[in-house]
Amino acid sequence: MQGDETEDRAGGDRDFVASLEKGLMVIEAFDSGRQRLTLSDVAKLTGITRAAARRYLLTLTKLNYADFDGRYFTLSPRILRLGYAYLSSASLPARVQPFLERISEETGESSSAAILDGDDIVYIARSATRRIMSIGLGVGSRLPAYCTSLGRAILAYQPEVMIDAYVQRVRLEPRTPKTVTDKAAFRALLDATRVQGYALVNEELEFGLRSIAVPVIEKNGRVTIALNLSAQAGRVSAEEMTERFLPALKTASESLGYLL
The missing domain is CATH 1.10.10.10 (Winged helix-like DNA-binding domain superfamily/Winged helix DNA-binding domain)
Known part of the structure; x- marks a missing residue:
């Protein structure tokens, strides 16, 4: 309890x-x-x-x-005063927002930034071009880290001891039949994310939703934030996500990393 x-x-x-x-x-x-x-x-x-x-x-x-x-x-x-106290005192959301707007303008898709809070991700900034999920997302929204591209992009770059502890304690509940629920397979996905530099989630959080995320590597080498693009699976294939959207995300991530 x-x-x-x-x-x-x-x-x-x-x-x-x-x-x-x-x-x-x-x-x-x-x-x-x-x-x-x-x-x-x-x-x-x-x-x-x-x-x-x-x-x-x-x-x-x-x-x-x-x-x-x-x-x-x-x-x-x-x-809302409690949330506004964070937003008004923290420079991070203000720094991130212009990058998200630029990403959405270039791609025509919704983009977001999130941080890790416990075992969830919390959205700190968002540029939405259309509603693509059954639930509404906004600043402050929380989602499980394990089945989101943002969560995997951050988790993959944490110290090994933290990743081990997370994998051991988290319950990988199936949000859809495509959700990866095997812990060994999930750990392999995190390893692959770190090698390739991005996380792609294909309808694991919600049917009809694909998303791709990249970590923002700060000057000190830490990763506390990630950026992503989401699109409806019926409009954009997984291959197109990497071909069209990954370059814009990487450019924004590299630029933002210099500021953090």
Whole structure:
């Protein structure tokens, strides 16, 4: 349970504020598929007690970060202040955005940039020319790293010990029948990604969606961000993804790498 993990961390660090972490866990319980939650829902999702969940939810409501209709809690628009605090203080999204717009202008396809956060990728910038997924994607959206080109492009360039730990703990759930779920095969894909310099995902995240991503190698050699292009499989073949789109991605990646 997440609540137990919180207590373990708090017990070993006098500077750790467990109540703050629990409050953030309550906020993160809400997402695109869970926009309205009851008190019981939040307690179950976070692993904290009903009494604690109630206090956090009512505090958020008093501060206007959440709304309550007598049964369901929902996040209010004020919660956007938390995300805006990052966007306004971080230069990375602002640096990336012009590169994505240039990529989309050259190719006519949607492009994105993401970072790794835990076992997920988080979109930090996006230039969308059309909606090509059943779910809407925007800045702040999260997806599993293992079945996305952005995730693989970042993971492949991490230290071996980190890759080993990730492969050992992650559950490779089949998002489609094409999703690679064998851990040995997945590790081989990461090795191939690092050798060839890009990741190509063919309808593993969602039917009808192909994407290609490249890492942004920073001046210190680290990779914390990747860029990608996505297209509908019915319009663009896998071969065309590498022939048409890879050069634009690599050019943008190399240029951006000099700035980071």
